[in-house]
Amino acid sequence: MERLTELARLILAEAEKLGADYAQCEVAESEKREFNVDGGRFSLMRTLFDREVSVTVLKEQRKGSVGINRFDEESVRAAVADSLAACESAEPDPAWEFDTEPREESFTDGCPDCDEEALFMRTRELLRDVNERHPKIMMEQMITEHDAERRVYMNSAGVVCKTTSGWYDFELMYSAHEGEKGSSFYGSSVRLQNLDKPVIDCAFIEKELADVEKQIETKPMEGKFVGTVLLAPMALAEIVLSTVSNSFLSDAALIDGTSIWKDKLGEQVADPGITVSLQPRCPDVVCGQRYTGEGYAAEDFDVIREGKLQSFLLSQYGANRVGGKRAPANGSNVTMAPGAKSLEEIIGGIERGVLVMRFSGGEPAASGEFAGVAKNSFLIENGRVTDALAETMISGCVPDMLMNVRAVSSDVLKDGTMVLPYVAFDGVTVSGR
Amino acid sequence: MLQDILTARKGQFDPGVHTELRGQLNRQRRVVLLSGNVVANARADVSGVSARVWRNGTCGFSSMAEYSPEAARKVLEAATENAAFMDAHVPAGKPPLPALKYSRRALGWDIRDCAQKEYIEAARALDAYVTEHCPNLLSRTVVAMEDSMEKLLVTSDGMDSHVIAPRSYCYVVLTAATPEGVPVEVMRAFGGEGTFDRNFSDPASCYKEIDRLYEQLMQKREGVYADAGLKTVILGGIMTGMLSHEAVGHTVEADLVLGGSVAGPCLHKQVASEKVSLTDFAHTAFGKRCPLPVFVDDEGTPAVDVPLIENGILTGYMNNRESAEHFGMAPGGNARAWLFSDEPLIRMRNTSVHPGTDKLEDMIASVDDGYYLIDSGNGQADTTGEFMFGVTMGYEIKKGKLGRALLDTTISGVAFDMLKTVDMVGDEIVWSSSGFCGKKQPMPVGMGGPALRCKVMIGGR
Numbered sequence: 001m002e003r004l005t006e007l008a009r010l011i012l013a014e015a016e017k018l019g020a021d022y023a024q025c026e027v028a029e030s031e032k033r034e035f036n037v038d039g040g041r042f043s044l045m046r047t048l049f050d051r052e053v054s055v056t057v058l059k060e061q062r063k064g065s066v067g068i069n070r071f072d073e074e075s076v077r078a079a080v081a082d083s084l085a086a087c088e089s090a091e092p093d094p095a096w097e098f099d100t101e102p103r104e105e106s107f108t109d110g111c112p113d114c115d116e117e118a119l120f121m122r123t124r125e126l127l128r129d130v131n132e133r134h135p136k137i138m139m140e141q142m143i144t145e146h147d148a149e150r151r152v153y154m155n156s157a158g159v160v161c162k163t164t165s166g167w168y169d170f171e172l173m174y175s176a177h178e179g180e181k182g183s184s185f186y187g188s189s190v191r192l193q194n195l196d197k198p199v200i201d202c203a204f205i206e207k208e209l210a211d212v213e214k215q216i217e218t219k220p221m222e223g224k225f226v227g228t229v230l231l232a233p234m235a236l237a238e239i240v241l242s243t244v245s246n247s248f249l250s251d252a253a254l255i256d257g258t259s260i261w262k263d264k265l266g267e268q269v270a271d272p273g274i275t276v277s278l279q280p281r282c283p284d285v286v287c288g289q290r291y292t293g294e295g296y297a298a299e300d301f302d303v304i305r306e307g308k309l310q311s312f313l314l315s316q317y318g319a320n321r322v323g324g325k326r327a328p329a330n331g332s333n334v335t336m337a338p339g340a341k342s343l344e345e346i347i348g349g350i351e352r353g354v355l356v357m358r359f360s361g362g363e364p365a366a367s368g369e370f371a372g373v374a375k376n377s378f379l380i381e382n383g384r385v386t387d388a389l390a391e392t393m394i395s396g397c398v399p400d401m402l403m404n405v406r407a408v409s410s411d412v413l414k415d416g417t418m419v420l421p422y423v424a425f426d427g428v429t430v431s432g433r
Numbered sequence: 434m435l436q437d438i439l440t441a442r443k444g445q446f447d448p449g450v451h452t453e454l455r456g457q458l459n460r461q462r463r464v465v466l467l468s469g470n471v472v473a474n475a476r477a478d479v480s481g482v483s484a485r486v487w488r489n490g491t492c493g494f495s496s497m498a499e500y501s502p503e504a505a506r507k508v509l510e511a512a513t514e515n516a517a518f519m520d521a522h523v524p525a526g527k528p529p530l531p532a533l534k535y536s537r538r539a540l541g542w543d544i545r546d547c548a549q550k551e552y553i554e555a556a557r558a559l560d561a562y563v564t565e566h567c568p569n570l571l572s573r574t575v576v577a578m579e580d581s582m583e584k585l586l587v588t589s590d591g592m593d594s595h596v597i598a599p600r601s602y603c604y605v606v607l608t609a610a611t612p613e614g615v616p617v618e619v620m621r622a623f624g625g626e627g628t629f630d631r632n633f634s635d636p637a638s639c640y641k642e643i644d645r646l647y648e649q650l651m652q653k654r655e656g657v658y659a660d661a662g663l664k665t666v667i668l669g670g671i672m673t674g675m676l677s678h679e680a681v682g683h684t685v686e687a688d689l690v691l692g693g694s695v696a697g698p699c700l701h702k703q704v705a706s707e708k709v710s711l712t713d714f715a716h717t718a719f720g721k722r723c724p725l726p727v728f729v730d731d732e733g734t735p736a737v738d739v740p741l742i743e744n745g746i747l748t749g750y751m752n753n754r755e756s757a758e759h760f761g762m763a764p765g766g767n768a769r770a771w772l773f774s775d776e777p778l779i780r781m782r783n784t785s786v787h788p789g790t791d792k793l794e795d796m797i798a799s800v801d802d803g804y805y806l807i808d809s810g811n812g813q814a815d816t817t818g819e820f821m822f823g824v825t826m827g828y829e830i831k832k833g834k835l836g837r838a839l840l841d842t843t844i845s846g847v848a849f850d851m852l853k854t855v856d857m858v859g860d861e862i863v864w865s866s867s868g869f870c871g872k873k874q875p876m877p878v879g880m881g882g883p884a885l886r887c888k889v890m891i892g893g894r
Contacts, residue, residue: 066475070498085548184817256467372892
């Protein structure tokens, strides 16, 4: 950490010498240990040693950024000079602003020390558990890894944040097969800070494997109906949360004025049962964000509370551009408050609908309208999950769906990066052949 | 420019195993103008060295963010140890790979590293043209970018090489509101292989296409929703390219075949109409240089074309050396890595349906009630061949004539079913190359094809 701190100081001193009005940098070194399984068998072991230097400078309200992965002094000085050269070509923009309240922080998150033997044993055990408990599953690819990182953020206003962190990631990509028939592929993943229990018992991995095994025999749905769509946590993130985040609340959508929620702060934008937060400090999040890209300490906050819009996802730059308020964090540590009913109870109350585990669709329009294929999905009829579906499209409008929430489940997925329930929406169009 | 500090390390290679040692430098330059304001202005250089050792069917890999003889020694040592660990704990027990003949490819060209000012000036020129000639926009975005890969590879057998692959683009994104106030968007990418100064010495060369893009946006803001269902459509070349890559290409990557893709049981079977042939081209297609040519891959295999579908019959897969041995096919140079810290994966290069003999105007005239689909925002496909593409620009066809523009929609289907419905194939190829293919690592790829007449499910409202 001492070496990283020294490099960060060198960068800021060099930037000041070259005439920067403000400078910030991140200096990091990382190690990755990784096992790969391909086509159901071990294929590769990787050990990576990486470095990162990123420099951002402001001069006369112009901004330039440069990234390199070398630590030698000559390269680092050249990177600072390059960032100054880059900013000199840009237009002045008074909206650029960074944290200028001096503070010095130091954090250790997750598990910085890798237990490589345990990682290998848990990987081998996971492959064996999948083969034994779910013999129809073909593991197209499984990547298991430990990442360790030491990182220093420093800016010329006296903000210093040092983090030492480490985590284990397990990512599985698989499909189910019987003879020449096969299901769609599906991905399960989890981020962990220890390897205390078998990985198949973490997050929804066991349930997802079992569900995909039921998707070998699929039926195309005939006709079209408007009904209930029950989105599993990952489909909820893909369809609803990404649209809200990118199209309605982001810097870009608000600066260019295309956000249809630009005047909705404080107003009801969703059913009162919906509370969405960004929670980098949530105990169920492993190694959540410590500081934003502009140097501010990252804090938990509600984006939508009981259906009312509480905050945009603006950076300080975006906030200055549109006259708004900076969001206390950014990143992907999203949580949604659970509801009262179990998944089983919710399904029991649906007369006709579709349970969607994964969505394959185009980028939603700025209006929130979307259409795409319901992948790894089941028909729900008279309160029961029946056929696995093929070639079934769902289409709807995210803002309308948020006002038409039927239920939020008490079951939640905790995958180490997010905490999300199942959510059932009414009024979504489902069309088959 | 990478100096050759790696050839001297060949003495450290373990005998009896396949070893690759690769030095690499990736450059990325990016400027984003959002409604005239520079919101991104960044440069990144990422370099280092990696080694991969293949021993009896499993691999060890290691990389360091440093390009030096000492780093090369360390990664070779670590990769060799990792391969030995795998061989000891999860032995695959495979015989050695057939050796490739030694050859060498020297650096083809040098590249100029343009100053950030040049990107900003080009972006400003395009933005100024849009401001002056495209009234009533809700917003406009101009992106100027370049990325390049320089690789120096030495191998225990096969081709040692030093290659540079630069590409540069400007993207123009225009947004306007429909009469109901709903935003609609169109996008065009300009550029291709080569450095930014080579492709954008005269930004005015893009103006005519920007006029066309704006015209499409104005038509789209008055557009209609497609009528959902199974329809006869003419897919434009960009859409055919997306289909070639996403819906067919991925299913015939040998690692995905081994993972259970639909192409496994279909080899040597009819998977498309006999009018359809598809090839993953290495560097030259239909007598011209490919959009993103590849001459050697990162396992040291010289790159050659890989025929995938010939007159409707599935004839082959894309392979690395190991999968080629498994399937009894010849490796064609498809093993490619994105960063120095990435291991080579089976990737496409320039994948295209072959041209036919039909004229586009005749194809459109042949459709009584359908759609002409020109541009795609994105696409996704399953290993079952089920695909979904966003359609960002298209038109109705009524009684053989183009009608109203379409609002954003999607098409979906199952590739090997849908390809059997192809009954007309256009005579002109359209390529695109500005995006990344995603598969553990990103990778620049070219994709292309002629117009196709076929039946496909189209989403409506």
